[in-house]
Amino acid sequence: MDKNKNKKRLNKSFFIENYGCKMNVSDSEIVTSILLKNGFLLSENLEKANIILFNSCSVREKAELTLRNRLDELQSLKKKKNLLLGVIGCLSKKNRDFFLEEKKIDFFVDPSSYNELTNYIHYSTIGKKYSHSTQRKGKESYTNISPFRIKKRVTTFLSITRGCNNMCTFCIVPFTRGREISSDPNYIIQECEKLYKNGCKEITLLGQNVDSYQWNDINFSDLLNILAKKIPMMRIRFSTSNPHDMSDDVLTAISKNPNICKHIHLPVQSGSNKILKLMNRKYTREKYISLIKRIRKIIPECSISHDIITGFCNENENDHKETINLMNQIKYNYGYMFSYSPRPGTYAYRKLQDNVPQEVKKTRLKEIIDLQRKHSLLRMKEYLGKIQEILIEGESKKNNQYWYGRNTQNLVAVFPKGFYKIGDIAHIKIIETTSATLIGKTI
Numbered sequence: 300m301d302k303n304k305n306k307k308r309l310n311k312s313f314f315i316e317n318y319g320c321k322m323n324v325s326d327s328e329i330v331t332s333i334l335l336k337n338g339f340l341l342s343e344n345l346e347k348a349n350i351i352l353f354n355s356c357s358v359r360e361k362a363e364l365t366l367r368n369r370l371d372e373l374q375s376l377k378k379k380k381n382l383l384l385g386v387i388g389c390l391s392k393k394n395r396d397f398f399l400e401e402k403k404i405d406f407f408v409d410p411s412s413y414n415e416l417t418n419y420i421h422y423s424t425i426g427k428k429y430s431h432s433t434q435r436k437g438k439e440s441y442t443n444i445s446p447f448r449i450k451k452r453v454t455t456f457l458s459i460t461r462g463c464n465n466m467c468t469f470c471i472v473p474f475t476r477g478r479e480i481s482s483d484p485n486y487i488i489q490e491c492e493k494l495y496k497n498g499c500k501e502i503t504l505l506g507q508n509v510d511s512y513q514w515n516d517i518n519f520s521d522l523l524n525i526l527a528k529k530i531p532m533m534r535i536r537f538s539t540s541n542p543h544d545m546s547d548d549v550l551t552a553i554s555k556n557p558n559i560c561k562h563i564h565l566p567v568q569s570g571s572n573k574i575l576k577l578m579n580r581k582y583t584r585e586k587y588i589s590l591i592k593r594i595r596k597i598i599p600e601c602s603i604s605h606d607i608i609t610g611f612c613n614e615n616e617n618d619h620k621e622t623i624n625l626m627n628q629i630k631y632n633y634g635y636m637f638s639y640s641p642r643p644g645t646y647a648y649r650k651l652q653d654n655v656p657q658e659v660k661k662t663r664l665k666e667i668i669d670l671q672r673k674h675s676l677l678r679m680k681e682y683l684g685k686i687q688e689i690l691i692e693g694e695s696k697k698n699n700q701y702w703y704g705r706n707t708q709n710l711v712a713v714f715p716k717g718f719y720k721i722g723d724i725a726h727i728k729i730i731e732t733t734s735a736t737l738i739g740k741t742i
């Protein structure tokens with residue numbers, strides 16, 4: 300490469316900072332792939348880059364606030380080094396307009412326009428604004444792009460659907476990511492086979508609502524069955540399932556294929572039918588409990604996790620008690636709990652009142668988090684004395700003499716390294732536990 304060309308390429312070095320969920324991590328790999336193909340260089344850290352992209356999340360208010368602070372922090376560096384700052388991913392319209400008007404960023408690219416990213420960058424470099432036809436908005440599945448795996452990892456993610464058609468009233472995703480679109484199964488199979496050949500041992504299929512995957516006559520359970528047989532030595536996980544769309548065929552696929560992991564993330568959001576209706580979740584508490592019963596019948600060893608929102612519009616003490624009561628009935632293995640934050644543009648923001656005081660939201664959130672911790676400990680104790688197959692992902696953060704990995708139920712385990720190495724499946728006996736980590740010994 301001649302010197303000039305090299306210099307030119309150096310000006311095009313980029314760095315991506317991720318906010319939000321696994322879907323964003325997965326999207327950053329697609330964006331990296333697009334930029335590399337177009338002659339940009341991936342910088343190993345932010346300081347060395349000329350272009351910094353923030354892959355943003357707007358699902359809850361907190362992530363956008365963090366991004367806002369981060370952008371403020373970088374403004375002086377932006378001026379000094381003439382950096383280009385761009386936001387990609389999900390961003391509420393309010394913040395997008397604010398960031399652009401205040402010139403805190405040079406451009407914003409939504410999740411269906413990544414193929415246009417280089418144009419946005421080019422126009423910003425010459426001080427112009429790029430806008431493109433929105434005809435294909437929400438229709439991009441990026442199946443012509445093989446995600447660039449930034450780090451070679453034992454476990455990784457692959458998006459199989461993008462967008463969402465379920466209009467949960469609290470959720471901004473259908474507005475920021477558009478309507479649901481499924482990826483071609485041939486692309487999914489090819490990517491998984493390639494990953495396996497490159498040493499990846501576990502793949503998590505991602506979608507806002509994976510169970511509604513559909514490509515011609517192939518549905519999600521078909522896809523699981525096909526993949527499990529094509530790559531029998533690869534662990535397969537998926538996330539997330541909306542209880543409304545989960546079919547018994549999917550449960551059967553999990554139970555029949557040993558390489559499909561025995562864990563289901565099944566966000567319930569609330570235990571009260573009144574609140575579920577206000578959230579437009581399309582299932583009732585009773586239907587949800589009946590699904591849990593079917594899961595436990597068809598896959599007895601399955602772990603189940605949840606998402607719960609506390610303090611949604613009109614949630615009273617009684618609704619909150621129903622959530623507590625549901626948690627006590629199910630005793631989830633673990634869960635993610637949030638207090639409701641109204642997102643501009645959503646139905647709840649426009650039509651419902653955010654009328655649960657902040658203090659009450661806080662108290663209720665603490666109560667469910669404490670309860671979940673108790674349940675988690677109880678569930679973890681079920682593994683004491685049992686032998687578990689743990690896929691080793693890396694070193695334990697607390698002790699460098701220990702490995703860290705997960706069992707099929709997605710529960711974290713640590714144990715002395717012995718002769719094992721990263722990527723191995725270790726058989727370990729669980730001898731101790733906390734509410735978050737199983738502690739084992741090699742056998």
Ligand code: SAH
Pocket residue numbers: 358359469470471472506507508538539540566568606607608637638639640641642
């Ligand atoms: N279908 C995706 C939803 C992504 S949002 C999935 O299930 O992963 C992830 C979680 O964030 C939701 O399940 C919900 O519990 C929470 N969440 C979404 N919007 C929220 C809001 N406005 N306030 C608080 N929590 C919210």
Ligand code: F3S
Pocket residue numbers: 463464465466467470471472473507508541
């Ligand atoms: Fe959001 Fe509901 Fe879809 S939580 S991503 S609208 S399933």
